[in-house]
Amino acid sequence: MDPVLTHLTAIDYAVMAMYFVFVLGIGFALRRSTKTSSDFFQSGRSLPPWVTGLAFLSANLGAQEVIGMGASGAKYGIATAHFYWIGAIPAMVFVALFMMPFYYGSRARSVPEYLKLRFDEKTRTLNALSFAAMTIFSSGISMYAMGKLFNLLLGWSFDVSVLVSAVIVLAYVFAGGLTSAIYNEVLQFFMIAFGFAPLVFLGLKQVGGWSGLTARLSEAAIGNGQAAGAYTHAWQGMTSASTNPLGVEWFGLVMGLGFVLSFGYWCTDFLVVQRAMAADSMIAARRTPLIAAVPKMFFPFLVILPGMIALALTGTAGGIIPAKMNAAGQPMLDAAGKVVMDFDLATPMLLIKLFPEGMLGLGLTALLASFMSGMAGNVTAFNTVWTYDIYQSHIKKGASDEHYLWMGRAATVGGIALSIAAAYVAGAFNNIMEVLQLVFAFVNAPLFATFALGMFWKRATGHGAFWGLAAGMSGAMLHHGLTLPRGSVPGIKGGFFGLLHTYPSEMAQTFWTAIVAFMTCVIVSIVISLATKPRPDMELKGLVYSLTEKPVDSGIPFFKRPLTFALAVLAMTALLNIIFL
């Protein structure tokens, strides 16, 4: 067998090259207007909401998401859409209505800086350091995944693809800062939409439309020991973890994914919040997550359906999704002797199977674009947090604006260099990356509790927040260390402190770890806050809900108000859930 899965022709390379001409052109065009640190880190708070909204969505739409959601679509079916309809939309609506007024209205330039204003320096520093480490790690993982995938598909050299993409990202972020990253994220959004829509169209045509897909997938579901409709109904069998492909019951799904994890990500992760903070007005900042929510709810059809179609086209006689290979180059078998499929290749392989040369170039460019904008998003969040929350507050206070702008550019270079290093570490030591991923999961799990208490309970204190966070992280580690998913051995999957409980799946364990971390953080924060001295109300104006003037929307026609928009978004999401019940 040819070790390379496909070859590109001149037209494919021409499409790719044209995209990069525009990417670099945007950076170059923005270079002249990037004069102050506010321009570089905050886009001068001057962008219209449709731009920040699409970037809000797109910053999260890295290639891991596109490929990972395709993989989950092939593995779990349409239930993967819960990661959008339950695991994103409600949180996006919440951050828009209730949290944006504090982020945008306070003087904070970053999410950690909000923690400093609301609580104290140590809480900010804890958050800033873990966030900075996480961005480097994610952008390194993104580079690594890209280098590996394009090596496998096209035979490109890993080193060359990592270095070239790093240099391109460096060039446009260095030149135009956040604006440049945001503009390219929006461009990437349209590339993904226009690269994947025809893929889904052709795929559905091949399997005989939605009804053909349903018929083929019910066969596949029965073959895998699931109920016939398991892959095409999002809520079927959700009453018990053992009767649905996800292996989670509805409570763990709604509380763990829908509340703790999703609110923790969309409401506190500076990577996405930074996009909204670049908006040109308060109302634009509040609309940003709502504008993002509209395409978000339809993204399952672009990124999950390809995986489901790939599964439907993978018959017994070999098809789209290849088998996972072991070190000896033999297909891997599971405990039951069935071939283990490499689900991560579902979406890329479907591109290769359905797109002729020309369109193939477009589809692969869209994929490449999403890898790179994932890197750029992380790098812009990193250089801001580094410069404002670590460098300015601990290393060099009170320098000139020029100096911080210079520092931001230097941090961009440093951040990309560290990401490249992380990409190579990921390649050399798989275990280190798994451990780090786990550690970050512990760090993130309790975050939303801290923000929610800070914003809605004026009695919460800095000591309460800090120790609540620390306790939440420890609680997450303790829970993970005392439980295991069924069929796993103690180690990275958990159980390293002993075994108290066995979960039906890894996903169920993850969701419950988050729930435990959240509850621990809430309880410890409340107890310690009550035992420590509160800050006077005066100092908390604009930072806590009850002490902040509500944005007045009575001057705006009711159909243009954020609340109306939010209700429409929620109604549409509910409708999608009913359709795919």
Next chain:
Amino acid sequence: MSGEASLDLRLPIGGLFAVLGVMLAGYGLATASNTEMYVKSAGLNINLIWGVVMFVTGLVFLFLARRGARTT
């Protein structure tokens, strides 16, 4: 704050889509007689079809950018 961003994002989006549209549609026309090549895309000349869609989308963005520049 320096205020206004110096580049209307609709311009590069429109420009890129118009150019890619022309490239794909042109390639689709040039390969229109090659039925073998389009077997994998269910017999549709997807390059031509999607090239036209992208070209029109590009023009819409360029039109919006021009209209926006006139009103402000």
